[in-house]
Amino acid sequence: DAGITQSPRHKVTETGTPVTLRCHQTENHRYMYWYRQDPGHGLRLIHYSYGVKDTDKGEVSDGYSVSRSKTEDFLLTLESATSSQTSVYFCAIWRGTTDTQYFGPGTRLTVL
Amino acid sequence: KQEVTQIPAALSVPEGENLVLNCSFTDSAIYNLQWFRQDPGKGLTSLLLIQSSQREQTSGRLNASLDKSSGRSTLYIAASQPGDSATYLCAVFDDKIIFGKGTRLHILP
Numbered sequence: 001d002a003g004i005t006q007s008p009r010h011k012v013t014e015t016g017t018p019v020t021l022r023c024h025q026t027e028n029h030r031y032m033y034w035y036r037q038d039p040g041h042g043l044r045l046i047h048y049s050y051g052v053k054d055t056d057k058g059e060v061s062d063g064y065s066v067s068r069s070k071t072e073d074f075l076l077t078l079e080s081a082t083s084s085q086t087s088v089y090f091c092a093i094w095r096g097t098t099d100t101q102y103f104g105p106g107t108r109l110t111v112l
Numbered sequence: 113k114q115e116v117t118q119i120p121a122a123l124s125v126p127e128g129e130n131l132v133l134n135c136s137f138t139d140s141a142i143y144n145l146q147w148f149r150q151d152p153g154k155g156l157t158s159l160l161l162i163q164s165s166q167r168e169q170t171s172g173r174l175n176a177s178l179d180k181s182s183g184r185s186t187l188y189i190a191a192s193q194p195g196d197s198a199t200y201l202c203a204v205f206d207d208k209i210i211f212g213k214g215t216r217l218h219i220l221p
Binding site: 033040041042043044045048058090092094099100101102103104105106 | 146148153154155156157158161201203208209210211212213214
């Protein structure tokens with residue numbers, strides 16, 4: 001258990017509304033990631049962070065933004081949610097090349 | 113662009129059998145390769161991590177091998193049990209972590 005929590009765990013929202021998902025870690029790790037998981041696509045990287053206020057895009061970053069103002073929190077924002085963003089979102093932390101990634105429990109987001 | 117492929121997408125085997133899951137990747141310049149397990153509705157749990165300089169890693173009934181030159185890894189599960197039923201994903205790390213789509217394993221009691 002790497003002390004990763006995600007909130008909310010489930011959310012239903014309507015098209016066009018803003019949504020923010022939160023990832024919180026208790027171990028002070030530098031690297032944090034946001035993925036989405038969809039049937040037929042597997043896990044795809046949305047954004048990642050390598051330090052406070054240091055973020056970069058992944059392969060499916062369009063329509064998403066992130067912020068990291070504190071080491072322990074990594075926020076994923078959907079500025080104007082669309083039905084194509086219905087997915088399960090996972091946060092992960094990484095301790096370095098000699099270690100694996102540790103995943104949070106996921107957030108199931110439904111956009112109607 | 114790195115691509116990770118896992119075949120088969122689904123597999124059913126009787127309890128007690130040994131089995132092999134396959135993972136292939138297109139760019140051999142990787143730092144490491146990881147195998148994860150995912151139960152339905154849950155997050156991912158790390159099983160084994162193989163550094164690029166290593167050939168294999170073992171944990172209990174699990175053994176993972178890595179052949180960088182051919183772009184392949186296998187996950188061997190010995191004496192399979194119904195509790196092994198899950199989706200198994202491999203992921204490679206070069207400058208980012210790229211996941212395969214997984215193999216859904218069902219162990220028949």
